[in-house]
Amino acid sequence: MTRRNDGPARVTIADVAARAGVSLSTVSRALNGNPTVDPALTERVKDAAAALDYTASPVARSLVLGRTQTVAVIVPDLGNPTFQAILRGLSRAAAADDYHVLVADSAESVEEERVLAGATRRRTDGVILCSPRLPQDELDRLVGGLRPVVLINRTSGEVPSVRADYGGALADELAHLHGLGHRRIVFLAGAPRSVANAARLEAIAAFVADHPDTEITEIPCGVDFEAGAAAGSAVLASDATAAVAFNDLVAMGLLSAVQASGCRVPGDLSIVGFDDIPFAQYTTPPLTTAAVPAAELGVQAWARMRELLEGDEPGGPLTVLPELTVRGTTGPAA
Amino acid sequence: MTRRNDGPARVTIADVAARAGVSLSTVSRALNGNPTVDPALTERVKDAAAALDYTASPVARSLVLGRTQTVAVIVPDLGNPTFQAILRGLSRAAAADDYHVLVADSAESVEEERVLAGATRRRTDGVILCSPRLPQDELDRLVGGLRPVVLINRTSGEVPSVRADYGGALADELAHLHGLGHRRIVFLAGAPRSVANAARLEAIAAFVADHPDTEITEIPCGVDFEAGAAAGSAVLASDATAAVAFNDLVAMGLLSAVQASGCRVPGDLSIVGFDDIPFAQYTTPPLTTAAVPAAELGVQAWARMRELLEGDEPGGPLTVLPELTVRGTTGPAA
DNA sequence: CTGTTAGCGCTTTCAA
């Protein structure tokens, strides 16, 4: 057998035992803070370990303890600002609890999501899933074999989850526009069958039911800058005084396109985004949007996972309401 | 001993062996594609494994093989677009070779960088370091105990590395401005003692030496949008016709600030950024910048690591030249 | 070609 992992010279527990003149078990006990070890011996063992620069092999410990001190995070796209923020919050929170994070990017592929979840689960203690694309029934089936699992922006039975209240935040945005006098609004829709889009559509339906004076038209669009820019002419062709974009990227694309056509924002058209990505505050004018606390979602997701790992009662599903952040792209209806 | 990792019901190699009526070794060999196994038996073993939904425990394999099939990536800040892009490229490239990625965010702390590197190395086959902050001597010392290591945007002895040629790209930007007739240029500097800033300063000195007709003034600035915006008045107060920003964030802040003061870009002032972050093409006008292929850097870093892991000759240090990307913020000198 | 046996490096019974 050829060992590949021969970078740092390997010192094993046996070396420490030999140097301290004790048995392997004593070294293990001493180093793990087992109180039944004679203090003098503990001292001797620790000295020996320090002298040899010894640390127990995490892999060997993982095998015997059945615990890797690592969790997996599956995201659909590491290039998306929202998932980056989630990952950042999650990674730092986990690190604070001495856990490691294995990331996997499913490249927006439902199939990859499934495969990666299973594959990474085997080498970690649990998986945190950001799977907007996975159909609900598949998700339900998948999580069963994965536990412990924490879901972000999805739910499945009793599985702990943290999510942003997309519907509630969209309602806030609509109320904001309504308050400014807007009665004809267009909604630039995202991926047609995604859960995220469905939540927005529901909120819109509810709002319209409550406000018969308001008309909200859906325009199929997409989720990125290009899609938003491409929708510009359709928006201008409509008689809407305000546009609600699926997310900030779309809003920025739209903003850019309508401005290029001589339309003034918010004078002629108000625009709201969604997410509050870092650049939302730097558009001209700065974008009104709903701030999704993505990093906080990551932190809370870790908190849930930690509870599961500790065997504690996992907190119920957490829902945070994105905060309406009024900036420069919204104003009174023309 | 209480096993924690009891999510998916555990099927071991012994179960497969029993069901197939063979020994453990035969199962191992069959499943690992060892050609010395009777085809009929291989078939039987695979059927049994499939029926039991068996996959070998990665942890147990790691222990015996001395190889985890995982690499660690240490970045200073997961919130930075550049590192996000590197991570994305790296993660996908590694996944294509069936490797997993453990990420750690050092939160810009030099001390954390050191600790994380050591800690993650033990549970992986190698580490890829993005450590702009670590002083050279510490870096040199650190990498010794970490091998295999790949460095991104840093070098250390014979350690394989991939980096962007900041100096070369900056020279291209200056040549572009010079060609447009600019002779008085300001440089908005980044972190004073960073490696990245030093490279830019060197390139500037070299350019000035070659072009005595051109005057380049340094203005201490910073690395983010706010810093760029704050430098606006200083830039306007100078008699420069063009500004070279440390990075795109700074350029965007500057652009926004000078436009707010009625200065027209590029009519009154040309601006160039650096990095070509995703939003650089969406400013008004779109930003001229040097496109650093961050994702490609990640891909190449993985390629180097893979070679090290395979025992192949690791390619020499790779330097990619960011491509000058001329967009709307540069024009003829006033 | 296949089975038996010996570990990988560690933790934890079980005896002493």
Add this chain to the structure above:
DNA sequence: TTGAAAGCGCTAACAG
């Protein structure tokens, strides 16, 4: 309180 021994789940010599 300590040591000897078993075993986590797997792979690889070594015989047969």
